[in-house]
Structure formats: structure tokens, C-alpha cells
Amino acid sequence: MNFKQAFKMAMKSITASKMRTFLTMLGIIIGVCAVIVLVSVVQGSTGSITESIESLGANSITVSFTGRNSTKSVSYDEMKTFMEENSEYVSYVVPSMSGYGTVKYHSTNLSGSVTGTTPDYLTVKNRDVSNGRFITDIDVERRRKVAVIGSYNAQELFGFEDPIDKQIKINNELFTVVGVLEAISNSQESSEDNVIIIPYSSGRMVFKTNKIRSYTVWAATAELVDAASERLEKFLYSKFQDEDEYNVVSVASMMDVLDDITGMMSLLTAGIAGISLVVGGIGIMNIMLVSVTERTREIGIRKAIGAKRSSIMAQFLIEAAVVSCMGGLAGIFLSIIGTAILGNAMGINAFPSIFVMFGAFLFSAVIGIFFGWAPANKAAKLNPIEALRAD
Amino acid sequence: MKSNENKTSEYIVEIRDMYKIYKMGENEVRALNGINLKIKPKEFVAIIGPSGSGKSTLMNMIGCLDTPSSGEYYIDGHEASTLGEDEQAVIRNKEIGFIFQQYNLLQKLTVEENVELPLIYAGISPEKRKELAKDALERVDLYDRRFHKPTELSGGQQQRASIARALAARPPIILADEPTGALDSKTGTEVLNMLKELHQEGKTVILITHDNKIAHEAERIVRIMDGEIVFDSATDGDKSQVNV
Numbered sequence: 001m002n003f004k005q006a007f008k009m010a011m012k013s014i015t016a017s018k019m020r021t022f023l024t025m026l027g028i029i030i031g032v033c034a035v036i037v038l039v040s041v042v043q044g045s046t047g048s049i050t051e052s053i054e055s056l057g058a059n060s061i062t063v064s065f066t067g068r069n070s071t072k073s074v075s076y077d078e079m080k081t082f083m084e085e086n087s088e089y090v091s092y093v094v095p096s097m098s099g100y101g102t103v104k105y106h107s108t109n110l111s112g113s114v115t116g117t118t119p120d121y122l123t124v125k126n127r128d129v130s131n132g133r134f135i136t137d138i139d140v141e142r143r144r145k146v147a148v149i150g151s152y153n154a155q156e157l158f159g160f161e162d163p164i165d166k167q168i169k170i171n172n173e174l175f176t177v178v179g180v181l182e183a184i185s186n187s188q189e190s191s192e193d194n195v196i197i198i199p200y201s202s203g204r205m206v207f208k209t210n211k212i213r214s215y216t217v218w219a220a221t222a223e224l225v226d227a228a229s230e231r232l233e234k235f236l237y238s239k240f241q242d243e244d245e246y247n248v249v250s251v252a253s254m255m256d257v258l259d260d261i262t263g264m265m266s267l268l269t270a271g272i273a274g275i276s277l278v279v280g281g282i283g284i285m286n287i288m289l290v291s292v293t294e295r296t297r298e299i300g301i302r303k304a305i306g307a308k309r310s311s312i313m314a315q316f317l318i319e320a321a322v323v324s325c326m327g328g329l330a331g332i333f334l335s336i337i338g339t340a341i342l343g344n345a346m347g348i349n350a351f352p353s354i355f356v357m358f359g360a361f362l363f364s365a366v367i368g369i370f371f372g373w374a375p376a377n378k379a380a381k382l383n384p385i386e387a388l389r390a391d
Numbered sequence: 392m393k394s395n396e397n398k399t400s401e402y403i404v405e406i407r408d409m410y411k412i413y414k415m416g417e418n419e420v421r422a423l424n425g426i427n428l429k430i431k432p433k434e435f436v437a438i439i440g441p442s443g444s445g446k447s448t449l450m451n452m453i454g455c456l457d458t459p460s461s462g463e464y465y466i467d468g469h470e471a472s473t474l475g476e477d478e479q480a481v482i483r484n485k486e487i488g489f490i491f492q493q494y495n496l497l498q499k500l501t502v503e504e505n506v507e508l509p510l511i512y513a514g515i516s517p518e519k520r521k522e523l524a525k526d527a528l529e530r531v532d533l534y535d536r537r538f539h540k541p542t543e544l545s546g547g548q549q550q551r552a553s554i555a556r557a558l559a560a561r562p563p564i565i566l567a568d569e570p571t572g573a574l575d576s577k578t579g580t581e582v583l584n585m586l587k588e589l590h591q592e593g594k595t596v597i598l599i600t601h602d603n604k605i606a607h608e609a610e611r612i613v614r615i616m617d618g619e620i621v622f623d624s625a626t627d628g629d630k631s632q633v634n635v
Binding site: 303307309384 | 513
């Protein structure tokens with residue numbers, strides 16, 4: 001007896017009791033659907049985190065000084081020297097002094113982050129000015145008290161007024177607004193549109209320190225990020241003689257960590273959802289065992305007219321495999337809908353990958369065969385005389 | 392499977408010193424107690440005996456559904472006592488057509504699918520199957536009912552369907568276990584006549600029954616009692632010695 005015949009026989013008994021088949025399948029449907037939806041959602045949220053990391057720029061390396069009571073820091077001039085010595089690796093060094101500040105215009109108060117930096121900030125952060133100008137080298141050199149504000153700040157402080165050349169107070173220091181940054185995320189409060197940028201050299205009174213706590217180092221190309229990081233670390237070590245005093249993080253290294261974390265998350269969620277698939281498999285085994293008992297006489301008749309053990313085995317095994325595969329397919333179909341709904345509700349861009357769908361399908365098929373084995377074997381081993389005597 | 396080299400040329404069924412002993416705790420039950428039986432090709436033999444006599448066990452042996460405790464036997468030249476399960480399945484499939492008292496048709500399949508079933512297990516192609524099934528169904532006059540389920544047929548029709556199934560693979564031996572037991576006398580006679588026709592067409596027909604009247608339709612009567620053959624019309628004289 002060939003596979004096609006065994007398949008036809010299996011299909012016949014599957015379609016003979018549709019409700020039971022559906023209920024048997026349900027475990028597999030839910031299991032497959034859960035695996036795919038959860039993994040897709042994890043991957044989707046990873047995607048949005050990845051996007052925001054990537055928006056930092058693939059060339060970007062962030063240096064921050066972490067030593068708590070450290071009095072030491074690296075001055076902008078020292079960093080510039082480093083850049084000149086490694087000009088084939090590094091194209092920009094942008095200092096960043098940042099703190100939380102209160103911004104005041106007439107009677108309107110706002111609080112938000114204030115960043116002291118240089119003109120290259122615009123390049124490495126991939127930002128643009130929509131109104132007025134950005135800070136210039138002369139502003140930095142002459143320690144001018146000028147500020148460029150985010151679109152959120154402009155909207156909240158000035159409303160429909162033109163902010164250019166208006167005087168604002170940042171932590172009670174008077175600054176002149178020279179430009180407004182282009183909005184990048186709908187001018188919301190907790191976004192990068194809520195930002196005040198001043199020349200780092202003018203930040204002393206605002207930040208109550210003249211130490212620069214971090215730099216953005218821009219590698220010449222994305223491929224050189226690792227080499228540039230290495231040189232940077234060597235340079236910093238020569239300054240501090242202590243690895244705990246500073247931290248060098250590139251987007252690439254952040255992505256590596258992120259990949260590790262999300263990889264684990266995916267595995268974990270797939271594992272948990274996989275348990276429901278196994279439970280579904282046990283459901284198949286349960287129903288199949290009952291079915292073998294019910295169909296003892298049928299098996300006896302089949303054996304009497306010449307079915308070999310292998311033929312009976314094949315029939316029941318294929319039946320289990322077909323039930324679980326059909327459940328798998330239905331689960332995939334449902335998961336596409338489920339992922340779309342859940343992704344939409346969570347505001348992330350999630351859709352099931354072919355790889356995950358294929359994997360879940362394969363797993364459901366394996367489960368069907370694995371849990372179908374015992375009932376099929378029970379059927380195949382029935383003694384035909386006793387089986388014929390059954391009701 | 393052993394080939395025809397073991398063939399004891401003259402007989403299609405040959406049983407030598409067959410015992411079947413069941414151990415029930417301390418006791419042993421001798422369902423077959425030294426059976427010797429030879430059946431020639433194209434014979435029509437009735438095996439009779441009361442229930443518990445061992446005739447069902449004997450039928451299971453001839454039908455290759457069971458293995459004896461000791462003794463050897465040959466079915467159409469194959470030494471059946473030494474066969475494995477799968478080889479027995481092949482003998483059942485190719486050499487023997489079973490007819491059961493309860494018809495034993497699969498309820499979920501149509502008549503035609505039931506008749507095709509042994510052919511599927513024999514690995515015959517779909518076209519050839521249709522052809523053989525058609526022949527068998529026409530033979531029992533059920534071809535126009537081929538798409539019916541067994542439950543839609545009368546008892547006599549179901550038994551004819553099961554005869555068609557037994558004939559489909561064209562086995563040399565027809566093994567009928569109380570084929571008329573569940574039928575009224577009219578349809579029972581029909582079925583018996585059909586068996587007689589099959590015999591005339593050259594099949595070896597072995598009929599198991601407890602009804603002496605039905606047994607008299609056969610050429611030869613073998614009576615079994617307590618696991619032993621107590622009368623065989625081939626050696627012990629005329630079958631008329633068996634009361635009707």
C-alpha cells in the first residue's frame with residue numbers, strides 16, 4: 001500500500017467526524033498561533049527599538065565619563081588632538097554637556113534638557129534648522145549666549161510669535177534665541193523636539209561646571225566604527241589608567257547587545273508558547289487513543305483482509321500528522337490576523353516572518369507525528385482475532 | 392515467504408498434528424488437540440461442531456489469523472506455521488477470501504470502496520482496482536449499488552457485498568464463517584447458492600457452521616468436537632451419516 005492510499009484513508013476518517021477533528025486541532029491551532037504572534041510582536045518591538053538606535057547614526061560612538069567622584073575629564077581640545085592624530089578614522093568629535101534646566105520666556109516656564117555642544121552636533125545627530133540658524137564656531141569661540149531651541153519649546157514658549165532674537169532665561173542666565181530645530185517627532189514633550197542647544201563654552205553658568213561629560217565621536221565610515229572605538233579606548237586609557245572611568249559605546253555594540261536580548265526574548269516567548277503546542281499534541285494523542293479503541297473492529301477487519309502492521313501504522317500516523325498540520329496551517333492563518341491586530345494596538349510594525357511561520361508549522365507536524373506514534377502503534381499491534389470480536 | 396518448494400502438490404490446505412493450547416492459570420485448554428486435515432483444491436468442505444468445539448480456532452488457523460502452539464500447516468504451498476505477522480497478512484490478502492457472519496463491512500466506506508480494500512492492501516493500481524471491483528460486484532449483482540453505504544443495504548445485500556470483497560482479489564480459497572447465521576432462510580439460501588456456484592467455478596470453499604442442514608450443501612463434512620476431528624466424510628464414510 002502506498003502513501004497516497006494511506007493518505008486517502010486518513011483523510012476519510014478525518015472528514016468523517018469534523019467536529020472532533022476540529023476540537024483535536026484546536027490545541028495545535030492555538031499553540032501555533034501563540035508562538036507566531038508572540039515571536040512576531042517581540043521582533044516587531046525589536047524593530048522599533050533598532051530603528052531608534054539606528055537613528056543615532058551607524059557611525060556614531062558615544063564616550064561618557066562615568067567615574068563618580070572623578071575630577072578628571074578630557075577637554076575638548078584634547079579630543080580634537082586625538083581626532084587630528086586619527087583623522088583617517090574619525091571625522092568629527094562633538095562635545096555634549098547636558099543637564100536638566102528651566103527655560104523661561106516672560107511668564108512661561110518650561111523644563112527640559114539643555115545641551116552644550118558645537119556646530120557639528122547638527123551633522124552627527126542628523127538634525128536640521130527650520131528657522132534662523134544653528135550655533136556657529138564663532139558662537140563657541142566667543143562664548144556667545146545664544147540658543148537653538150526645539151520645535152516643542154518654540155511652540156510652548158512663543159506660540160505664534162517668532163522666537164528669533166527673543167531673550168530667554170536658561171537657569172536664570174539670559175540667552176538669545178537664534179534658531180529653531182526642525183521637528184522630528186510631532187513636537188511632543190517627551191521627544192527630541194524638547195531640547196535647548198547652546199555653545200558648550202557658554203554652558204558653564206548653566207551647568208555649574210565646565211567639565212564635558214560626554215562626546216559623540218563620528219567615525220569616518222560605518223566600517224571603521226570598531227577600529228575608531230578601539231583607538232579611542234586606547235587613548236582614554238592612557239589618560240585615565242582606569243577602565244571604569246569612561247564608557248565607549250558605539251551603535252554597532254548597542255545593536256549587538258540588543259540582538260542578544262531580543263534573541264533571548266524571542267526564544268523565551270516561543271518556548272512558553274511552545275508549551276501550549278505540546279499540550280495540543282497531547283490532545284491529539286488522547287483523541288487518537290480513544291479513536292483506536294473505538295475503531296478496534298475496523299482495524300480487525302482491515303487486518304483480516306490483508307492490511308500489514310505498517311499499513312495500519314501509516315494510516316493512523318498520517319491521520320495524526322494531517323490533523324496537526326491542518327491545525328498548523330489554520331494557526332498560521334490566524335496568527336497573521338492576530339499579529340496585525342496586536343501590532344496595531346501596540347503601535348509597532350509587526351508581521352510574522354516566513355522563517356517563524358515555517359518553523360512553527362514544522363514543529364506542529366513533528367508534534368503530530370510524535371504524539372500520533374503511540375496510538376498508531378497500539379492500532380498496528382492489535383490482534384486481528386480479538387479486534388474482530390470487538391463491538 | 393517460502394515458495395512452492397514446500398508444496399504438497401495435492402492439497403491446498405494441509406494441517407498436521409496441530410495443537411492450540413491456552414493456559415488459563417493452572418488449567419490448560421486444548422482448543423485444538425491434534426488436528427490432521429487435508430483439503431484438496433476445488434473442494435467444498437463444511438466444518439461443523441457445536442460452539443466451543445474448536446471450529447472457530449481452526450478457522451482462524453486456516454485463515455492465518457492465529458498461530459498454533461505446535462504442528463505445521465500449509466496454505467496453497469506456503470508453510471503458514473512459521474510465517475511472521477506481515478507474511479500472514481499477505482496470505483490473508485492473496486490466498487483467502489473471508490466471509491463473516493456479521494459481514495464486517497466498513498460502515499463509513501461505500502460498497503465499492505469496501506470491495507476495493509483488499510486490492511489496496513495488495514498494492515494494485517487504481518484503474519485495475521476499479522476493474523476487479525466491478526467484476527466482483529457484477530458477480531454478486533450489486534454493481535448498481537456500488538455507491539451505497541452498507542447501512543443502506545439489506546442484510547442479504549451486505550452479505551453479497553462481503554462476498555464481492557472476498558472475491559475481488561481472486562483468492563483460491565473462500566473461508567466462510569457462519570455466512571447465513573444473520574440472514575433469514577430465503578436470503579440464506581441465496582448466499583449458499585452463491586457459495587455453491589463459486590465452488591463450481593473452481594474455488595476451494597470452506598464453510599464453518601453449526602447447522603447440519605447447511606453443512607449438507609457441501610461435498611464433504613468434517614465434524615469437530617473438543618478440539619478433535621471426530622468425523623470426516625472423506626474417510627469415515629458418507630456425509631449422510633450426519634443427521635440433518
